[in-house]
Amino acid sequence: MAEWPMDRPELRTIITTYSVPESKLLLNSFIMPKTFYGLAGLQMFAGAMVQFGRRRAFIVTDKGVRALALTVQKMLKGVGIEVEIFDEAKPEVPLSSIKPAAEKMEALQPDLIVAVGGGSVMDMAKASWILYEAPQTDLTNVDAMQPIGLRRKAFLACIPTTAGTGSEATNVAVITDDTVEPHRKEGVVHPELYPDFAVLDPRFVLKMPPNLTLGTGLDALSHAVDCYLCRSSNEISDALAVRATKLVFKYLPLALKYPDNPQIRLKTQIAAMIAGSAFSNGGIGTTHAVAHNIGALFEVHHGMACGVTIPYVIKFYAEVDDKYLSFAEELGVRGGSNEETLKKLIDLFMDFYRKIGAPTTMRDLGIKEDDFKEKLDTFAQYVVKDPTGPFAPRQLTVEEAKELLMDMYYGRL
Structure with missing residues (x-):
């Protein structure tokens, strides 16, 4: 089995260290x-x-x-x-x-x-x-x-x-x-x-069928959200991530309703591109560590897999990092306490998913429970080794990965 570069602990440690906000004072680019x-x-x-x-x-x-x-x-x-x-x-x-x-x-x-x-x-x-x-x-x-x-x-x-x-x-x-x-x-x-x-x-993109429109839109959303929440992000990527998130919230439902409208479709294309620019320059973490391997192990469309992960990853990061508070503020979400703000932020995404008919759990992706359980150990190991891992604000152990994956499968928020 080939050893990929990000399998090496020393390289992952270097990237994690370089991704802290303080390093941006030394060197950055976009x-x-x-x-x-x-x-x-x-x-x-x-x-x-x-x-x-x-x-x-x-x-x-x-x-x-x-x-x-x-x-x-x-x-x-x-x-x-x-x-x-x-x-x-x-x-x-x-x-x-x-x-x-x-x-x-x-x-x-x-x-x-x-x-x-x-x-x-x-x-x-x-x-x-x-x-x-x-x-x-x-x-x-x-x-x-x-x-x-x-x-x-x-x-x-x-x-x-x-x-x-x-x-x-x-x-x-x-x-x-x-x-x-x-x-x-x-x-x-x-x-x-x-x-x-x-x-x-x-x-x-006018001929994209509804499922592909939905899945690719969720992919763009995951790029934007996860990039903003990663500590490897920067001021430019944050600005693009917020704008991309707002564009997806506004125009993905419209693209599903009016698929032949080129003005609406162009807005979704711009959202996807600036979200890609954001994460490519600012990093992306656990949404894709999970989604990459949902696709590899269960042959699920990448974008649909990405979408499922977002609310769970927001909660997972929030246990160790408070950047979700500024993200919530950017999206107009406010609560009387940090806990209430987090709940309202997660609810914002879950309500959006219900509005557009998006899956909210791994089970909704058609993954059989027996298949999920059989592959859980390998799944967790692959998630921990994924090259996106070092950019996340929270580094996973195999046991933490298993727990997170079970939360995503059974819908435990």
């Missing part, structure tokens, strides 16, 4: 891609690629959204850029599936890689981009402190077809280690992995 958004965003992007001297593009997509990739291909060809489409990206990005995409890139020698799809497609593009630029890289052992050398051959652009993952704005590629049983989700994290460009075109 990175976002150049972003084109709105109904003319794709045209502006294509024109910009000519200005940047791009001549050959490799589009990574999947068969489900190939028609949208063809739209991008037509736009790029219209400005004189040669284009090849690779439509074999797989859900959850199995580790074994990445090298074939990189080999296709190597054959074309593109100077622009364009991801057209959801989170898995964008993560696939990032991971294969690494192998295209640096073929000897071991994706299970990418050292964020050592340069890879990206951009010597190509820029990366991301055009999301969902509104939730925020991968178009992050330096993370989430992949599934399919060399172990049960499979394990891991993140390849590196400062060079930020996309150079993001394009938010609301026409690309």
Whole structure:
């Protein structure tokens, strides 16, 4: 079984230490891609690629959204850029599936890689981009402190077809280690992995079905909430996280009610991107430590899994950290005591979930009790080892992870 970088206790300790607020006085940064958004965003992007001297593009997509990739291909060809489409990206990005995409890139020698799809497609593009630029890289052992050398051959652009993952704005590629049983989700994290460009075109998300709209919206919400509550966050990420939370609260119900409205859809895209920018620069913790492994162990949609975790993680963090108080204030939640404020904050999320028909427990995700109990030990161990762990304000033991997971399964708030 491969040892991923964040399996190493010394690295987790360094990151936890660096994530304390006091370290921000020493060094901080905030990175976002150049972003084109709105109904003319794709045209502006294509024109910009000519200005940047791009001549050959490799589009990574999947068969489900190939028609949208063809739209991008037509736009790029219209400005004189040669284009090849690779439509074999797989859900959850199995580790074994990445090298074939990189080999296709190597054959074309593109100077622009364009991801057209959801989170898995964008993560696939990032991971294969690494192998295209640096073929000897071991994706299970990418050292964020050592340069890879990206951009010597190509820029990366991301055009999301969902509104939730925020991968178009992050330096993370989430992949599934399919060399172990049960499979394990891991993140390849590196400062060079930020996309150079993001394009938010609301026409690309108009056809999302209700369940996908809901799940991806909850993913964006978890990015925003967990980032704000992490002590690794900063003033810029906090501002974006609060704004993203408010946008999701306002526009996700509207997107479910009026799915063909491009103005509403664009608002959800912006929420997803700024939430992605927030957590990529400010950290994310236990919501994703749990959700990554719900997906890996039980094959549940990542966004739905993320949504379930939020109220429980707020409560879990609140036992050791009081940042939930300022978050509650930002959302207009006030109580006569800290305890009452916490209860009202959790109720705000639970009421929102009921309003939009979102699951509130792991059992609601369709996970059988026998299956949950059988995998609980492995589940807890994977949660504790998850690469997001060091950014959380509360570090989990295996026993604490088990207790938290049982709370989430049985709905114990």
